Amino acid sequence: MDLGAVTKHSASHAKPNGLILQYGTAGFRTKAEHLDHVMFRMGLLAVLRSKQTKSTIGVMVTASHNPEEDNGVKLVDPLGEMLAPSWEEHATCLANAEEQDIQRVLIDISKKEAVNLQQDAFVVIGRDTRPSSEKLSQSVIDGVTVLGGQFHDYGLLTTPQLHYMVYCRNTSGRYGKATTEGYYQKLSKAFLELTKQASCSGDEYRSLKVDCANGIGALKLREMEHYFSQGLSVQLFNDGTKGKLNHLCGADFVKSHQKPPQGMEMKSNERCCSFDGDADRIVYYYHDADGHFHLVDGDKIATLISSFLKELLLEIGESLNIGVVQTAYANGSSTRYLEEVMKVPVYCTKTGVKHLHHKAQEFDIGVYFEANGHGTALFSTTVEMKIKQLAEELEDKKRKAAKMLENVIDLFNQAAGDAISDMLVIEAILALKGLTVQQWDALYADLPNRQLKVKVADRRVISTTDAERQAVTPPGLQEAINDLVKKYKLSRAFVRPSGTEDVVRVYAEADSQENADSLAHEVSLAVF
Numbered sequence: 001m002d003l004g005a006v007t008k009h010s011a012s013h014a015k016p017n018g019l020i021l022q023y024g025t026a027g028f029r030t031k032a033e034h035l036d037h038v039m040f041r042m043g044l045l046a047v048l049r050s051k052q053t054k055s056t057i058g059v060m061v062t063a064s065h066n067p068e069e070d071n072g073v074k075l076v077d078p079l080g081e082m083l084a085p086s087w088e089e090h091a092t093c094l095a096n097a098e099e100q101d102i103q104r105v106l107i108d109i110s111k112k113e114a115v116n117l118q119q120d121a122f123v124v125i126g127r128d129t130r131p132s133s134e135k136l137s138q139s140v141i142d143g144v145t146v147l148g149g150q151f152h153d154y155g156l157l158t159t160p161q162l163h164y165m166v167y168c169r170n171t172s173g174r175y176g177k178a179t180t181e182g183y184y185q186k187l188s189k190a191f192l193e194l195t196k197q198a199s200c201s202g203d204e205y206r207s208l209k210v211d212c213a214n215g216i217g218a219l220k221l222r223e224m225e226h227y228f229s230q231g232l233s234v235q236l237f238n239d240g241t242k243g244k245l246n247h248l249c250g251a252d253f254v255k256s257h258q259k260p261p262q263g264m265e266m267k268s269n270e271r272c273c274s275f276d277g278d279a280d281r282i283v284y285y286y287h288d289a290d291g292h293f294h295l296v297d298g299d300k301i302a303t304l305i306s307s308f309l310k311e312l313l314l315e316i317g318e319s320l321n322i323g324v325v326q327t328a329y330a331n332g333s334s335t336r337y338l339e340e341v342m343k344v345p346v347y348c349t350k351t352g353v354k355h356l357h358h359k360a361q362e363f364d365i366g367v368y369f370e371a372n373g374h375g376t377a378l379f380s381t382t383v384e385m386k387i388k389q390l391a392e393e394l395e396d397k398k399r400k401a402a403k404m405l406e407n408v409i410d411l412f413n414q415a416a417g418d419a420i421s422d423m424l425v426i427e428a429i430l431a432l433k434g435l436t437v438q439q440w441d442a443l444y445a446d447l448p449n450r451q452l453k454v455k456v457a458d459r460r461v462i463s464t465t466d467a468e469r470q471a472v473t474p475p476g477l478q479e480a481i482n483d484l485v486k487k488y489k490l491s492r493a494f495v496r497p498s499g500t501e502d503v504v505r506v507y508a509e510a511d512s513q514e515n516a517d518s519l520a521h522e523v524s525l526a527v528f
């Protein structure tokens, strides 16, 4: 490791004075002009992580649903997962080190993590469509090469595509080929095999309107669409040719404003969906005949998927343990429906994909979704092998169901929540079950809810437990929330410090919108 070269190069990726950043739930994220040094240093860190794990590591340059002026970066671990927590700390430490301390920090990390510096390193890089992303990804590459790491720059990719590439490369191609072509082929093949079985193949099931948030999802869906067009035709909106990234469109906008994106022509009862800026989140929606907007969010997606999986298992005659993982933001009606009607166990974790992903790995089949539309399903290796075997051994209806499950497993991106893959899973299920978006939406009625942001002097005074559903500090806050919640029917409320913004978030639900609004308001007053 030529540390002299590191010092020389890092001078051309200087850290702005006084800037302190933290590797949070979504990696580093801030104004793009403040990130050059972080990118360079994450290139360095990716090399160390690659040497330590003797695996390919990914670096994704994106700020997801943030405004176009922002950017961000996150590292992807060997199995396509989020970076391990101890390395998040190293990332923060390295990003904030003063110029003269960088060498020391690198040596510290290498010692603490027993990194064999002689080991080869390989890093793959992807980026979204932001104007700043290309230059920033070059800085990552600078960091990788200065430490002698090898790299492959995929250029423009969705975040989940980069996770997929990392996973493929570290499993000797067993998961798929580590190219966009390989990704398109794997998913499309599974999708077409599935939809071939659908008896209802009317126009209603064949076309879908997609709002691509003016981001990378548009490019990749365009590249992919002819692979699956026999089974589904997609009409793209906000494809980046006119509008600004994430501006008045995309999954985050639709979910948080509970209204359709701009730039989409919606006719009544038409099935529509939105991706976010890096295409790792998806929500569905439609306008009913009276012009009312209906959001079909991550909770309903989890319900659709887990009920379909359960039905397949029943048909096959296998009892595997399915678990659904949600966060505190999951609508109370969804949790009740899953537990009481569908009889599937539901678990709650802290906000942030890594927590849900980790929990979902505990089951034979783990389905996880955040209400905001980020999620996927994970299948244990044993289950995958068993289903493959059953698809060969069983006969008739059972065999058909096992084949279907085999294709569903292939269609999910098990490395990360993926808007394109989830979209194809959902479209296949709707077609196979002959469900319209209205029928899907009608599985249960969401409880009215409200989210608010509260600015406080120091959001760290609030700490939580029980998957963020209970406030531990400041003293008295939880008691105050309990008293407020008691005043309303079917009510629930919690507060948590945001992991991505300098605010405290308040969530409340109750039997009517008016009550949810006033409960949220009262709780936000209790936070001060």
Ligand code: 16G
Binding pocket: 025, 026, 351, 352, 353, 354, 370, 372, 374, 497, 498, 499, 500, 501, 505
């Ligand atoms: C990050 C998380 C997202 C979570 C959000 C919460 C990942 C990849 N992304 O964007 O899952 O919903 O943070 O933000 O984990 P908050 O802490 O500001 O509410």
Ligand code: ZN
Binding pocket: 064, 065, 159, 276, 277, 278, 279, 280, 281
């Ligand atoms: Zn995203």
